[in-house]
Amino acid sequence: MEQRKRVVIVGGGYAGVKALQTLASSHLCDIVLIDQHPYHYLQTEAYELIANECSMTRVTIDLVALSLSYGEHVTFIKDTVREIDFENRCASGQNSCHPYDYLLLCTGSRTAFQSSTPGLREHSHGVKTLPSALSFKHQFEQRLYARMESEGGWCSEPFNVVIGGGGLSGVEIAAEMADYIRVFHKDNTLTCDNIHIFLIIPHEGVLEGMECYLIDKATERLIELGVKIINHSRITSVEEHTLVLNHEKSLCFDFMIFTGGIVASTLTATIESEKNKKSQLIVDEYLRVPTFQGVFAAGDIAELRDSDGELLPPTAQSAEQSGTLAAQNILALIENREMRRSQMKMEGMMVALGGSYAAISLFGVIRFSGLLGYWVKRVIMRGYRYFLHRQCAKGMDKLSKTKPQCHTGF
Incomplete structure (x- = not known):
């Protein structure tokens, strides 16, 4: 045989x-x-994680349980x-x-932290991995809290968040953080209305290479959320709280995320x-x-x-x-x-644009945005996660049947 x-x-x-x-x-x-890592990271939902819209469990799938669910012919090795x-x-x-x-x-x-840009890797955050996304989220909130605490609840000094890169990740993160800050202003008893989001892009507009409908909707939404788009600008060097654009113009920041490729x-x-x-x-x-x-x-x-x-x-x-x-x-x-x-x-492209808003283009002929786009994207993403969680549950059930049971001696 x-x-x-x-x-x-x-x-x-x-x-x-x-x-x-x-x-x-x-x-x-x-x-x-x-x-x-023993998990599958749902990177497409990273923007929600760093903007406090979901927990860590929403963006991970257990690879051990997933592998177990298929039977003895599948093995996971960390x-x-x-x-x-x-x-x-x-x-x-x-x-x-x-x-x-x-x-x-x-x-x-x-x-792609370019080695030709001094200080970029040392002073900016990426979000392509779960540890980096969690690190940014934790440090951002700690810094924001420290600023409010030191100023007695009033953020009189600007708190600048810079996002480098106008592709899909950069746009989604900028929009979600801007929406998060808008809600923070509205709901928080601590007055802090001096937080700014800067999106730095080397081209004329965001989402270069995508269809005009998505570009227009994303641009409109970012402006509506108060994101400051700085176009035709390349980050040429970065220090601890300052970056230089095109070798001449400087911009101070408290936090920086880099998504430029x-x-x-x-x-x-x-x-x-x-x-x-x-x-x-x-x-x-x-x-x-x-x-x-x-x-x-x-x-x-x-x-x-x-x-x-x-x-x-x-x-x-x-x-x-x-x-x-x-x-x-x-x-x-x-x-x-x-x-x-x-x-x-x-077959299509979906762009999350902060809060209950998304722009979607399907098959090049079906286009819609706003709340409807948000719900369609949410259904698709939750469907992906739901079926994987269901499969993982089968693996966990198999594991529970093979593990020895612990009994308390009452």
Whole structure:
């Protein structure tokens, strides 16, 4: 009898989770999911977390329970893969080596803190990981509290929050924080109406490259919320509480978030294969890494293109599509079937714009915004989380049946 194939997925983000679901439901192979954290971080809801609109439990999915829910052919291992021996087909972690027949790399991306901008990494926050988002949230509230305490409840001095980058993440965070501050002014008994949000963008407007409807709605909403948009400006240096724009104009800040682009995870630095300027792996039309046999890549770690050859933006949607396709092609190889070429495309875009407001474009023809957009986005995001939580519950039920029961001696 032929031995079952072993598929190793490195990374439990949107691409990795979707690949896990696709592979596990087939029961054709043994699957090992490896991630340095025991949770799947719902990065698309990070803006709500840092603006106190939700708790940490709302933005995490337990990868241990999720893996358990599929049965004995799925295993989760908490480890950090440092390098890969492609010749001997083994992914090396901190303390062990994980052999594979097929390898799927889904380790995502990180914030691109450009080394050419002095002080940027040291004095700004990223929000692409849960620890960084929680760190910002905690420090922001501590600083705001200290300011109010020192001034007897009156914030007479400006409290400036700077967000660098006018892409999707920067716009959503700016809008959500501005709305949070507006509610804070309205509801809090401590008078503090001197908080300002600055959004710094290098281009003419926000959301460059997206359709005009989303750009217009986002711009209108940001202005309505009081966000100060500084366009045609590049951050050229950063000190502890001051940044310099275009080498000449300075701006003081109390907190800074940087969302100005991504680069692939550090794992790609150890992989001798073709990459783009963002260190993303160049994959073929089947999402294989051409240099190595049996190796695929999905999500932000790979340069993804649509059916017309155009670059896809690094979104949860493109990550999920690529994770599914890569998993389907691995199953095709296991069953000696023909693989599918990539036919990925963006089916729509949703932009959260603070409070009960969002702008949505679906299939390039259906567009709406405001409260309706907010509810549609909320239903979609909650649906994603709900089905994963339901699957996790099955895993927790299995775990509770295998654990020894503790009894008190009354």
